[in-house]
Amino acid sequence: MVKLDGKLWKAVIMMSIINIALSGVNVMFKKMLNQGVNCMVAATYRLAAGTLFLTPLAIFLERHNRPKLTGSILCSLFLSAPGKFLMDKFGAILLSN
Numbered sequence: 001m002v003k004l005d006g007k008l009w010k011a012v013i014m015m016s017i018i019n020i021a022l023s024g025v026n027v028m029f030k031k032m033l034n035q036g037v038n039c040m041v042a043a044t045y046r047l048a049a050g051t052l053f054l055t056p057l058a059i060f061l062e063r064h065n066r067p068k069l070t071g072s073i074l075c076s077l078f079l080s081a082p083g084k085f086l087m088d089k090f091g092a093i094l095l096s097n
Contacts, residue, residue, distance in 0.1 A: 030095050043088035 025046075032042050067073070 039092040
């Protein structure tokens with residue numbers, strides 16, 4: 001049997017909040033697609049909204065232990081962005097059918 005201490009409860013609550021938030025985002029995304037928004041436009045809006053929301057949060061929470069922005073980190077960010085865009089686009093195509 002697993003003992004439920006404070007750290008475990010915190011993790012369970014955070015996972016639940018994140019799942020609820022992601023469900024809301026997917027419902028809004030599906031509603032956008034049902035109203036006739038293009039898949040490319042919807043994926044772009046989704047990425048832009050995520051960036052605008054998470055950037056200030058990350059800057060505030062990681063201000064003391066942020067690593068230096070090196071060339072390898074920039075290269076990783078540059079190479080991972082198209083993958084995220086394609087995942088959103090294919091997800092939009094699947095949701096639109």
